[in-house]
Amino acid sequence: MSILDYEEYPKDRILLLKEKLICRDSQIFTLLSILGEPHHYSYPSIFLYGHTATGKTYVTQTLLKIWKFPHVIVNCVECFSSRMLFEQILNQLQGHWLSPENEYSSCLKCNTLNDFALLFKQVVHEQNLHNQTVYIVLDKAEQLREMDRNLLPGFLRFQELTEENVTVIFLSEIVWEKFRPDTGCFEPLTLHFPDYSKADLQKILSHDHPPEFSADFYASYINILLGVFYTVCRDLKELRHLAALNFPKFCEPVQKGEVKEEDTHRLWRNIEPHLKKAMQTVYLREISSSQWERLQQEDKEGEHLKGLSAHAHVELPYYSKFLLIAAYLSSYNPARTDKRFFLKHHGKIKKTSFLKKHEKTSNHLLGPKPFPLDRLLAIFYSIVDSRVTPTANIFSQITSLVALQLLTLVGHDDQLDGPKYKCTASLDFIRAIARTVNFDIVRYLYDFL
Template sequence: MPTLAHPAYPEERLATVEKNVLCRESQLATLLSIFGERQHLGFPSIFIYGHSGTGKTYVLQTLLSTLELPCAVVNCVECFTPRLLLEQILNQLHNHCPAPENDYSSFERCDTFNDFVRLYKRIVSSPDFQKETVYIVLDKAEQLREMDANLLPGFLRLQELTESNVTVIFLTEIVWETFRPNTGCLEPLPLYFADYSKVELQRILSSDYHPEFSAEFYASYINILLGVFYTVCRDIKELRHLAALNFPKFCEPVIRAEAKETDAHKLWRNIEPHLKKAMQTVYLREISSSQWERMQQEDREAAQLKGLSAHAHVELPYYSKFLLIAAYLASYNPARTDKRFFLKHHGKIKKTDFLKKHEKTSNHLLGPKPFPLDRLLAILYSVVDSRVAPTANIFSQITSLVTLQLLTLVGHDDQLDGPKYKCTVSLDFIRAVARTVNFDIIRYLYDFL
């Protein structure tokens, strides 16, 4: 294995980088050669691209932090407006952190890129920077294409505009050809991060072995894991999560003294059903590991409940359960009560304030009422907000619920005012579904106020 070496940086720090970053020796060596001496004029911009989970962000952050190079690392997804992005860069260069003491304000207000150039020149002219190369890292850089048209060309020419020693590094999953503006710009230096090979993944994942077990035992577990998942998943973050999630099940026979670390056949029989379950959640997981385990247990308990309809045995994805809950609330709650249940700081509203004569009868006795799609989505985002960020295709899940006859489409598909639906499940069924996701649906039903 090659050893990193550069006359501008201490050997012990380079050794630390090499120890913490596995299977990226060639990329590290390339970056070090591009960086050069600390006071030498750096390359204006570097474009680093590759698939998700190939170590782009980790490698760069480890290199910059270990070598203590002046830098600002921002995520363009979190900083979704030009002002947030520019102020975050200035905050990091100033070592300023928005906090209660400063009313969560930025060090300086920065509305335009012209303001940023002026403020940046003032920062780097201070003695603290000593003419060293400053590195500005823009992670998820593809978001820049959705911002102001002058932002991307401005960052590419930042060294020229500020007349200072600065290198802007773009991290993205897409190629440069999709970035290049029609008006032309200064071309960055491209650097590609290839996917990890199976041998490299084995080496990286095996380094996370549990101290209570031997490295060889954990390496054999990783070999089994990769044998199952490598054909469908190459993302190191996803594989690392799967390894941590399933290892307690793998070593259960060893802990109970039912098998030795070398009994590969017994260990495989024990872990096989758990890996099959995990295979269904690759790239589709919308909850944490602990929630996933608890959900599996609650689903088993809910299946044992008596007196539920046949629909109770339908296995639904976690996110579809919230969609069905929102549909039930929309079917059985009057539309004007949504403010009472789902709007924060609504104040106290008595039931008699919005009760009409025809609503003196329970809505559950009258049956479900149709609701429009936009009301369903509004309720869905209210009930799911604190639990999971929506990532699945909502409309395909609605179609699936209609196919399962848990929802009914009312009217024709070509309505001008959009489709309307009814929820067809019973109260017992929706309570069982809500129980599996820890949602108290009774609190949100108008009939139970």
């Protein structure tokens, strides 16, 4: 018997939970036991942790919505300052959403934790929520460690500060031992969301089958997909993306009438080369979904392969390509030109001061010049076409480029001013790499002005 078959819960809500939340029975029952009834006092703070795409946010949001608990869900990455965090919580409690009509302004201004506690208490009474538990859900809660030092301890015992029936739920990808502040704090209840097993992923992904195909046919496709990708990818979001991306190619022979749904072997032979090609897009996708669909429709020997000629020599992740491009620009452009090339509102720069008369020799003839790490990262964040947070993944890719001898580390590791690098790749190679990410590198090179 499923752990959700307990009779003390309303059957209609249980059936809705079963339909929406798969393979998370234990966590759901534990959360329901902690939350209790709306008028009950709940525990002051709850800490849910687990790797990305393990269902923490979705389970919490769905549970609070189905049980109709008053709640606020805030992403701490978007609210990167304490003021934004406070005002976002108060706005959601009042049903106030930022829009052009209100000039994207909050209804209440709040700067400190003390002001927030007083305003929260005021809003709770105005909205007539004081007779039931109000839940504040802080997603990506590890970001709180980078904010004011009193913020995390304050949220952990927010129920005590406000003297209201309020519970703060923290959602994080790190364990509580690394999350706990050094100064000590109130200990929350902790609940772990483990990674999905292969059987769990099979069950969850099979649940997404299109209505025009049978459930067994889609389940066999998911089984093939997991057989290829499970060893390198356990992320449910990425696997769901890959499943949706490659399914049209899998069912194409069936739609044409060439193969029956039961002929798994022939279907596998048809989809195998496309799944191998899709392995390049796991985690660090080098092309968008629309580009991938266009490539699937074009001929294998078509024009699009010309832009991917660099793959004949080396396979690089998406961000590594931009790091290599940034390294090449750092090596061959003078540092004083960075403002001209990479700052959007740089103003007018006189040509006489920008192009010095004595610089008659091409920088490409003089060879690459060393550059510091901070300059490389500044150019990288300027040219990459999406917001990227500085993580260990980015820095490890720089090390990988050094190992591939596309970058050279200059000087010793113990330099006080940080490491310096040189780009050893040729212009032809860089231009081939730049074409794969649709980046016109010539426009940013000092020698080609």
